[in-house]
Amino acid sequence: MRVGPDVFVGLEGVVNVHDAATAIGTGRFKTAELDSLTRSIFEALAEDPNAFGLGERVDEFYASIQRRRPIEALGQKCGMDSPDAIAVDLHGNIMTCQNTGAKGVHKIGHVAEFDAIALDTATHFAFRDECMSCPVVQLCKGSCMFLEGEFFKQSCANEFAFNMGIMMAAVWHLTGMVVVGVATGHSV
Numbered sequence: 296m297r298v299g300p301d302v303f304v305g306l307e308g309v310v311n312v313h314d315a316a317t318a319i320g321t322g323r324f325k326t327a328e329l330d331s332l333t334r335s336i337f338e339a340l341a342e343d344p345n346a347f348g349l350g351e352r353v354d355e356f357y358a359s360i361q362r363r364r365p366i367e368a369l370g371q372k373c374g375m376d377s378p379d380a381i382a383v384d385l386h387g388n389i390m391t392c393q394n395t396g397a398k399g400v401h402k403i404g405h406v407a408e409f410d411a412i413a414l415d416t417a418t419h420f421a422f423r424d425e426c427m428s429c430p431v432v433q434l435c436k437g438s439c440m441f442l443e444g445e446f447f448k449q450s451c452a453n454e455f456a457f458n459m460g461i462m463m464a465a466v467w468h469l470t471g472m473v474v475v476g477v478a479t480g481h482s483v
Protein backbone atom coordinates (compact mmCIF):
# COMPACT_ATOMS: atom_id res chain seq x y z
CA MET A 296 0.00 0.00 0.00
CA ARG A 297 1.27 3.46 -0.87
CA VAL A 298 0.27 6.50 1.12
CA GLY A 299 1.44 10.06 0.99
CA PRO A 300 0.34 13.65 0.47
CA ASP A 301 -0.69 12.92 -3.13
CA VAL A 302 -3.21 10.21 -2.23
CA PHE A 303 -6.59 11.30 -3.58
CA VAL A 304 -9.36 11.65 -1.01
CA GLY A 305 -12.77 12.09 -2.64
CA LEU A 306 -15.90 13.41 -0.97
CA GLU A 307 -19.26 12.45 -2.43
CA GLY A 308 -21.31 14.71 -0.22
CA VAL A 309 -22.79 15.04 3.22
CA VAL A 310 -24.85 12.44 5.08
CA ASN A 311 -28.59 12.47 4.49
CA VAL A 312 -30.88 11.13 7.20
CA HIS A 313 -32.63 8.11 5.74
CA ASP A 314 -33.67 6.35 8.94
CA ALA A 315 -33.84 6.64 12.71
CA ALA A 316 -30.37 5.17 13.18
CA THR A 317 -28.81 7.82 10.93
CA ALA A 318 -30.90 10.50 12.65
CA ILE A 319 -29.20 9.85 15.97
CA GLY A 320 -25.89 8.77 14.45
CA THR A 321 -23.82 9.95 11.51
CA GLY A 322 -26.51 12.26 10.11
CA ARG A 323 -26.96 14.28 13.26
CA PHE A 324 -25.07 17.58 13.19
CA LYS A 325 -25.57 20.26 15.81
CA THR A 326 -25.57 23.92 14.77
CA ALA A 327 -21.93 24.44 15.76
CA GLU A 328 -20.93 21.32 13.83
CA LEU A 329 -22.77 22.54 10.74
CA ASP A 330 -20.98 25.90 11.01
CA SER A 331 -17.71 24.05 11.32
CA LEU A 332 -18.54 21.92 8.26
CA THR A 333 -19.22 25.03 6.16
CA ARG A 334 -16.00 26.65 7.33
CA SER A 335 -13.93 23.51 6.73
CA ILE A 336 -15.23 23.02 3.18
CA PHE A 337 -14.73 26.72 2.40
CA GLU A 338 -11.19 26.82 3.79
CA ALA A 339 -10.15 23.61 2.06
CA LEU A 340 -11.51 24.79 -1.31
CA ALA A 341 -10.12 28.31 -0.88
CA GLU A 342 -6.67 26.79 -0.49
CA ASP A 343 -7.07 24.07 -3.13
CA PRO A 344 -9.88 24.63 -5.69
CA ASN A 345 -10.16 20.87 -6.18
CA ALA A 346 -9.95 19.80 -2.54
CA PHE A 347 -11.72 16.46 -1.95
CA GLY A 348 -12.45 16.32 -5.68
CA LEU A 349 -15.05 19.10 -5.27
CA GLY A 350 -13.65 21.29 -8.05
CA GLU A 351 -16.33 20.03 -10.44
CA ARG A 352 -19.02 21.32 -8.11
CA VAL A 353 -17.39 24.75 -8.00
CA ASP A 354 -17.22 24.75 -11.79
CA GLU A 355 -20.84 23.64 -12.07
CA PHE A 356 -21.85 26.52 -9.85
CA TYR A 357 -19.98 28.94 -12.13
CA ALA A 358 -21.65 27.35 -15.16
CA SER A 359 -25.07 27.78 -13.56
CA ILE A 360 -24.38 31.52 -13.23
CA GLN A 361 -22.74 31.86 -16.63
CA ARG A 362 -25.63 30.17 -18.43
CA ARG A 363 -28.24 31.57 -16.06
CA ARG A 364 -29.56 28.06 -15.57
CA PRO A 365 -33.16 28.44 -14.46
CA ILE A 366 -34.35 26.37 -11.52
CA GLU A 367 -36.90 24.76 -13.85
CA ALA A 368 -34.01 23.25 -15.83
CA LEU A 369 -32.45 21.72 -12.75
CA GLY A 370 -32.95 18.02 -12.10
CA GLN A 371 -33.17 16.37 -8.70
CA LYS A 372 -29.82 15.48 -7.13
CA CYS A 373 -30.21 11.74 -7.75
CA GLY A 374 -31.50 12.05 -11.31
CA MET A 375 -34.46 9.79 -10.55
CA ASP A 376 -36.92 12.50 -11.55
CA SER A 377 -35.92 11.94 -15.16
CA PRO A 378 -38.64 10.22 -17.20
CA ASP A 379 -35.85 8.18 -18.81
CA ALA A 380 -34.56 6.68 -15.54
CA ILE A 381 -35.83 3.81 -13.42
CA ALA A 382 -34.14 1.67 -10.80
CA VAL A 383 -34.80 -2.02 -11.41
CA ASP A 384 -33.56 -5.11 -9.60
CA LEU A 385 -32.82 -8.52 -11.13
CA HIS A 386 -36.40 -9.66 -10.37
CA GLY A 387 -37.86 -6.85 -12.42
CA ASN A 388 -39.01 -4.86 -9.42
CA ILE A 389 -38.95 -1.11 -9.82
CA MET A 390 -37.79 0.92 -6.83
CA THR A 391 -37.68 4.56 -5.74
CA CYS A 392 -33.96 4.67 -6.56
CA GLN A 393 -30.87 2.54 -6.80
CA ASN A 394 -30.08 3.08 -3.12
CA THR A 395 -33.27 1.34 -1.98
CA GLY A 396 -34.67 -2.17 -2.17
CA ALA A 397 -37.97 -3.55 -3.42
CA LYS A 398 -39.25 -4.51 0.01
CA GLY A 399 -41.79 -2.16 1.57
CA VAL A 400 -42.60 1.34 0.40
CA HIS A 401 -39.79 1.57 -2.10
CA LYS A 402 -41.33 -0.92 -4.51
CA ILE A 403 -43.16 1.26 -7.02
CA GLY A 404 -43.95 -1.28 -9.70
CA HIS A 405 -42.73 -4.15 -11.87
CA VAL A 406 -41.43 -4.30 -15.42
CA ALA A 407 -44.25 -6.75 -16.31
CA GLU A 408 -46.74 -3.94 -15.71
CA PHE A 409 -44.75 -1.09 -17.09
CA ASP A 410 -47.56 1.42 -17.47
CA ALA A 411 -48.54 0.98 -13.83
CA ILE A 412 -45.15 2.10 -12.52
CA ALA A 413 -45.69 5.19 -10.39
CA LEU A 414 -43.06 7.13 -8.46
CA ASP A 415 -45.35 8.00 -5.56
CA THR A 416 -42.70 7.77 -2.83
CA ALA A 417 -41.03 11.08 -3.57
CA THR A 418 -41.45 14.84 -3.39
CA HIS A 419 -39.63 16.76 -6.10
CA PHE A 420 -37.85 19.86 -4.84
CA ALA A 421 -40.11 21.95 -7.06
CA PHE A 422 -42.82 21.22 -4.45
CA ARG A 423 -40.70 22.27 -1.49
CA ASP A 424 -40.88 26.02 -0.80
CA GLU A 425 -37.56 26.04 1.04
CA CYS A 426 -35.75 24.55 -1.97
CA MET A 427 -37.36 26.93 -4.44
CA SER A 428 -35.91 29.90 -2.55
CA CYS A 429 -32.63 28.31 -1.48
CA PRO A 430 -29.33 29.99 -2.42
CA VAL A 431 -27.55 26.65 -2.80
CA VAL A 432 -30.23 24.80 -4.77
CA GLN A 433 -28.03 24.79 -7.89
CA LEU A 434 -25.53 22.72 -5.92
CA CYS A 435 -27.79 20.69 -3.62
CA LYS A 436 -30.55 19.98 -6.14
CA GLY A 437 -33.09 19.31 -3.46
CA SER A 438 -31.29 16.57 -1.56
CA CYS A 439 -33.15 13.25 -1.36
CA MET A 440 -36.68 13.42 -2.69
CA PHE A 441 -37.88 10.48 -0.60
CA LEU A 442 -37.35 12.25 2.71
CA GLU A 443 -40.03 14.01 4.72
CA GLY A 444 -40.49 15.63 8.14
CA GLU A 445 -37.62 15.63 10.60
CA PHE A 446 -35.46 13.42 8.39
CA PHE A 447 -35.72 15.91 5.55
CA LYS A 448 -35.18 18.83 7.92
CA GLN A 449 -31.88 17.48 9.22
CA SER A 450 -30.78 16.36 5.74
CA CYS A 451 -31.54 19.84 4.41
CA ALA A 452 -29.50 21.44 7.21
CA ASN A 453 -26.59 19.12 6.42
CA GLU A 454 -26.80 19.79 2.68
CA PHE A 455 -27.08 23.52 3.24
CA ALA A 456 -23.97 23.64 5.42
CA PHE A 457 -21.97 21.50 3.00
CA ASN A 458 -23.03 23.28 -0.17
CA MET A 459 -22.70 26.73 1.39
CA GLY A 460 -19.02 25.95 1.93
CA ILE A 461 -18.69 25.15 -1.77
CA MET A 462 -20.59 28.28 -2.78
CA MET A 463 -18.49 30.47 -0.49
CA ALA A 464 -15.34 29.05 -2.04
CA ALA A 465 -16.71 29.70 -5.54
CA VAL A 466 -17.45 33.32 -4.62
CA TRP A 467 -14.02 33.64 -3.01
CA HIS A 468 -12.18 32.48 -6.12
CA LEU A 469 -14.35 34.68 -8.33
CA THR A 470 -14.24 37.90 -6.31
CA GLY A 471 -11.73 37.55 -3.47
CA MET A 472 -14.62 38.27 -1.09
CA VAL A 473 -15.94 36.18 1.78
CA VAL A 474 -19.69 35.60 1.94
CA VAL A 475 -20.90 36.81 5.33
CA GLY A 476 -24.63 36.45 4.79
CA VAL A 477 -27.30 35.56 2.27
CA ALA A 478 -30.67 37.26 2.09
CA THR A 479 -32.83 34.22 2.75
CA GLY A 480 -34.43 32.33 5.58
CA HIS A 481 -31.23 30.35 5.96
CA SER A 482 -28.29 31.64 7.99
CA VAL A 483 -24.66 31.04 7.01
Ligand code: SF4
Nearest residue numbers: 425426429435451455
Ligand atom coordinates in the same frame (compact mmCIF):
# COMPACT_ATOMS: atom_id res chain seq x y z
S1 SF4 B 1 -30.19 22.91 1.17
FE1 SF4 B 1 -32.27 22.28 1.79
S2 SF4 B 1 -33.59 23.91 0.98
FE2 SF4 B 1 -31.61 24.04 -0.10
S3 SF4 B 1 -31.93 22.85 -1.98
FE3 SF4 B 1 -30.99 21.52 -0.43
S4 SF4 B 1 -32.72 20.47 0.55
FE4 SF4 B 1 -33.55 22.22 -0.55
